[in-house]
Amino acid sequence: MSPSARKRSPVRPPSGFTLIELLVVIGIVVLLISVLVPAAMSARSAARDTACASNVRQVTIALINYATVHHGRFPPNGTIQVGSWADGDRIGRFIGGGTVYDGTGAITAPVLRCPADDEPILRTYAMNFWASSHRDITYLTPPLLGTFFRQGAQPSSKLILVSEGWSYLRALTVPPGYAATDIIGHRGVAPGEKFVGLAAGGFWAGRWQMVESDLAYRLHRKRGVRAAAGAAVGRVHIGYLDGHVSLKSADDLGDRVTMKSKFDSLWSPYDYDLQ
Secondary structure (H helix, E strand, C coil): CCHHHHHHCCCCCCCCCCHHHHHHHHHHHHHHHHHHHHHHHHHHHHHHHHHHHHHHHHHHHHHHHHHHHCCCCCCCECCCCCCCCCCCCCHHHCCCCCCCCCCCCCCCCHHHCCCCCCCCEEECEEEEHHHCCCECHHHCCCCCCCCCCCCCCCCCCCEEEEEECCEEEEECCCCCEEEECCEECCCCCCHHHHHHCCCCCCEECHHHCEECCCCCHHHHCCCCCCCCCCCCCCEEEEEECCCCEEEEEHHHHECCCCCCECCCCECCCCHHHHC
């Protein structure tokens, strides 16, 4: 090739991205991540909520089936001798999928754990104290007020049968885990305060410290909501006496200003008289 031909040859630019092109690509990636990550987290949260609602539904139906077999009476919740609704020889007969937590170290059935609860969890769900067929005398002290009810009580669509409690009782299982108390609804006097904040300032729930209600609202808080773990902020699944399950917030259930129940849900038929 002659010198003149070499001079006429075009000069090719170096291959690869320019700085501007690289910044544009990075910006697009960041934008996609900012859109997809929240969507994935929301989908995961919705899946957990759905699974938890299904579990509460199964537990609710199991308790109803138990009452049907036992002449309308739900399981007892009492001393070690009496046992509780979660014993394997009680609700365990009506729930499949594993051994039910019985307070002695047995591993719980998966259906008794909410997927949104922190691991390791043996049992998330707790039964309404006022549905108990037998009660420990330690719970029957003033100012405990309410009326115990059986299958067929009205209004069945409002009477609470089971919900999500605070899993803080440590069980000596292998591996060790936490379980909710057997019962809910026995603390406080007025039904409204049991929903939105106990008058005494709450109670000590171990690893969760002070909590405002028996109901563990933190399990189903909406994204972006900031509140103390034990605050009555968020939502819980409630299984009712008629068999249906609903996701409720504290504001659905009670008035934070007056501390009164909205009578959307009832601890016992006596709630109307207590307010």
